[in-house]
Amino acid sequence: MAQARAALLFSVVHMLGCEGAATGKEEILPPATNDRPIVGILSQEQSFYLHSKYPEENYTSYIAASYVKDVEASGARVVPILIGKPRSYYEELLKKLNGVLLPGGATYFNQSNGYADAGQYIYEIAMKMNDAGDYFPIFGTCLGFELLIILASGRGEPENRIRCYSYSNMPLDFTPDFRNSKMFAEAPDELVDILANEEVTVNAHQFCIVDKNLNAFNLTKDWQVTSYSDDDFDVQFIATIEHTRYPFYGVQFHPEKNSFEWKLSKKYPHSYSAIKANRYFMDFFVNECRRNVHTFANAAEENKYAIYNYEAKFTGVLGSQHHECYFFEPRGLKN
Ligand SMILES: *[C@@H]1O[C@H](CO)[C@@H](O)[C@H](O)[C@H]1NC(C)=O
Ligand SMILES: *[C@@H]1O[C@H](CO)[C@@H](O)[C@H](O)[C@H]1NC(C)=O
Ligand SMILES: *[C@@H]1O[C@H](CO)[C@@H](O)[C@H](O)[C@H]1NC(C)=O
16 A cells, blocks of 8 residues: 555656656645536447437437446536537536546547547547646546547557457456556455456457557556456456556446446346445546546536436337437437
8 A cells, every 4th residue: 555655656756757847745646625526428429229219309429327327426426528529618628627537338439520539639638737737537438448548549540459359247357566556556455356256347348458559559658557357258358457647547347337227138247246346436536536626617607517407318218228328419300
């Protein structure tokens, strides 16, 4: 634990050092003092499946409600972040938010004005904020995790991820130094034991980030792998990762599904231990967001952006893998 703190101290000092602004004072992490955190969740292109259920509305984008609930359950409020906006929209919004969640899903990174372009703005703006000493966390889940690594790789072609296949509930194979990380330094032993020994993390992905992806772009200094899992054909992929200087985190599995997704055929683990262990990830991330002190100008402005302006639709009953979804910017006649 002391070792982990020392490493954190080192990385923060190192970060300040890059800016030539190291003060030499005992500045560790900013304290988690913001007890009214507001987290932005990035929407993504409407899926073909969901479009087929709401053809007349022709929504531009959606967010699976499980991500919203997972963040809310950890004590934060949610603002949806729309896709297809100019950089200035993301710049203005991030000044008011305390962190951003990049959710999983299925969309191409090469579509313009979509999830990947918005994610790139967010990533660049957040790096700039952190470089200026304004602690701004990002958490990427599944596709969001892959996006973080692809952005760190320069978003070239071919994309820096491999094809793989995992639709299994898996344990995490922690690296020897996983405790020497921000994500797991303070994780309760009881939860680490569950994650290490029980099949409680939900995988649903056909791409993976593997060690060779990090090596190919010299990312091993900037990104610390803290655990792996094996895909359905025994390919070892990175399951959890974090940036060594920025508060950027990624998980390949879906911690939001255990509590909030219920499609029977998916066999999501809903046991007490699965719920407890997976709650840890948003609890950790929202606490990171408490270290950021951005605010909206006032309650009225906050209300204008809040997710409460939208109503989740019961998409599970229509056959979607998501039990509820939020939809944005209808382009059709209906609405
Ligand atoms: C949905 O809206 C987009 C953008 O305006 C348009 O290109 C597309 O044709 C619309 N689709 C349907 C089915 O109306
Ligand atoms: C985007 O990527 C997908 C999958 O890699 C590919 O099939 C598609 O042709 C690409 N589209 C463009 C416009 O490059
Ligand atoms: C990685 O680092 C090596 C050695 O410094 C360098 O030759 C190579 O071009 C770098 N690769 C990338 C993708 O940055």
